[in-house]
Amino acid sequence: MGMPISLALRGRHAADAAGRAAWGEAMATLHDVDRVFSTYRRTSFVSRLDRGEVALADGPPEVAEVLALGERAARESYGAFRTRLPGPDGRERLDPSGVVKGWAVERAARWLRALEGTDFALSAGGDMVVRTLDPASPAWRIGIEDPHDPRRVVAVLPVRTGAVATSGTAHRGEHLVDGRTGRAPEGVASVSVVASSLTWADIDATAAYALGPEAADWLRTRPGRTALVVWADGTTTSLAVPDRGYAGPGRPVSRCASSPPPARAC
Amino acid sequence: MKRIVLWFLSTVSAVVLLFGYHTSTSSQLATASGSVGPAPTGTTTSGGGGDGGGGATGTPAKRRSAAGTAPKAATTHTVTGGVAQTQWGPVQLSLTVAGGKVTAVHVLQRPSGSSMDDQINSYALPVLIQETLSAQSAQIDMVSGATVTSGGYLQSLQSALDQANL
Numbered sequence: 001m002g003m004p005i006s007l008a009l010r011g012r013h014a015a016d017a018a019g020r021a022a023w024g025e026a027m028a029t030l031h032d033v034d035r036v037f038s039t040y041r042r043t044s045f046v047s048r049l050d051r052g053e054v055a056l057a058d059g060p061p062e063v064a065e066v067l068a069l070g071e072r073a074a075r076e077s078y079g080a081f082r083t084r085l086p087g088p089d090g091r092e093r094l095d096p097s098g099v100v101k102g103w104a105v106e107r108a109a110r111w112l113r114a115l116e117g118t119d120f121a122l123s124a125g126g127d128m129v130v131r132t133l134d135p136a137s138p139a140w141r142i143g144i145e146d147p148h149d150p151r152r153v154v155a156v157l158p159v160r161t162g163a164v165a166t167s168g169t170a171h172r173g174e175h176l177v178d179g180r181t182g183r184a185p186e187g188v189a190s191v192s193v194v195a196s197s198l199t200w201a202d203i204d205a206t207a208a209y210a211l212g213p214e215a216a217d218w219l220r221t222r223p224g225r226t227a228l229v230v231w232a233d234g235t236t237t238s239l240a241v242p243d244r245g246y247a248g249p250g251r252p253v254s255r256c257a258s259s260p261p262p263a264r265a266c
Numbered sequence: 267m268k269r270i271v272l273w274f275l276s277t278v279s280a281v282v283l284l285f286g287y288h289t290s291t292s293s294q295l296a297t298a299s300g301s302v303g304p305a306p307t308g309t310t311t312s313g314g315g316g317d318g319g320g321g322a323t324g325t326p327a328k329r330r331s332a333a334g335t336a337p338k339a340a341t342t343h344t345v346t347g348g349v350a351q352t353q354w355g356p357v358q359l360s361l362t363v364a365g366g367k368v369t370a371v372h373v374l375q376r377p378s379g380s381s382m383d384d385q386i387n388s389y390a391l392p393v394l395i396q397e398t399l400s401a402q403s404a405q406i407d408m409v410s411g412a413t414v415t416s417g418g419y420l421q422s423l424q425s426a427l428d429q430a431n432l
Contacts, residue, residue, distance in 0.1 A: 008408065126411040126412065143406035143409045168411070
């Protein structure tokens with residue numbers, strides 16, 4: 001992917017062979033995903049699928065899974081999130097990157113979750129999965145990069161277990177595109193989302209960013225998310241949305257609301 | 267320079283605090299009702315990086331108060347927020363602030379009839395810092411920002427953190 005991967009471990013396996021092995025397996029997972037999904041590789045399955053050289057059924061089942069997630073994200077974001085996007089030559093191509101980033105890191109994190117008695121924070125290019133096992137342990141402190149100055153933070157989120165994703169254009173030459181207009185979104189510098197799964201934190205951050213001025217309003221419809229929107233003028237909007245399943249006092253609790261947090265969005 | 271700390275309790279499904287508010291560099295503090303006093307002036311403690319931060323966990327008072335170590339800054343005080351009228355009933359929180367950071371959150375009032383044990387998520391209690399801080403003074407473990415290329419990484423905070431922890 002060409003993006004930096006950072007891992008922090010603490011606890012039983014933070015410095016031993018098991019921890020290093022899990023890190024190796026996590027990296028191997030990310031490389032495998034890149035081989036299949038990278039739009040920068042001509043020989044990746046996704047690139048070949050885009051060119052019509054192969055059919056979806058010819059590939060790993062994960063590709064269909066990712067594309068289905070992308071379709072669901074497009075529906076729920078009213079078209080702002082897309083999996084068909086302009087490539088470097090301007091021509092539209094299949095590009096599920098907005099789904100793959102978070103989805104890939106969640107898969108890689110499985111190796112780290114298997115480490116007993118070990119907390120971890122796994123970040124790929126600023127999108128991360130974290131876990132804290134002992135309730136007495138401090139939370140991971142996640143800084144949100146200032147989109148106007150990457151040397152600074154605008155906020156610190158103490159996150160015990162969950163995922164954080166940020167969408168914006170602080171470092172990229174290319175722009176994200178609002179799928180409904182085909183143009184760059186206006187008014188938003190970055191969107192950061194905290195959710196129980198990085199797949200959905202990533203999708204929601206991407207979709208919200210693409211929605212531009214409607215970012216915060218749309219995020220308020222997403223159960224179980226916490227979000228920070230940094231607008232182009234430097235002001236911010238923070239919001240937290242209750243999980244679906246808590247229906248109010250005195251009403252039965254659905255299975256979606258459980259402790260610890262569910263592994264995927266309900 | 268005055269340091270203003272804005273906070274809110276995130277995705278706590280039983281305690282519904284929907285804080286959707288706008289901030290600006292000269293904004294008032296905003297809570298659902300009442301106000302939280304400003305944090306004491308002065309710099310925050312700068313300690314080593316890594317996992318020693320004293321972030322608040324957001325768990326209710328009946329379980330435990332602050333997790334982790336409190337910052338070494340001298341001034342610690344407790345601020346009691348006003349009663350917030352939420353869809354599900356009244357909620358009131360108090361914060362313990364030390365050295366400009368929220369170190370503990372206590373739930374003084376919660377909607378009756380809620381089963382908070384099942385509902386509380388262990389997510390973030392974001393502390394929005396009106397002044398931007400460098401990674402060191404905020405004791406950050408990881409940085410979330412727009413996806414960086416390997417080239418831009420070198421200038422990023424994450425790079426600084428990774429190097430500091432080596």
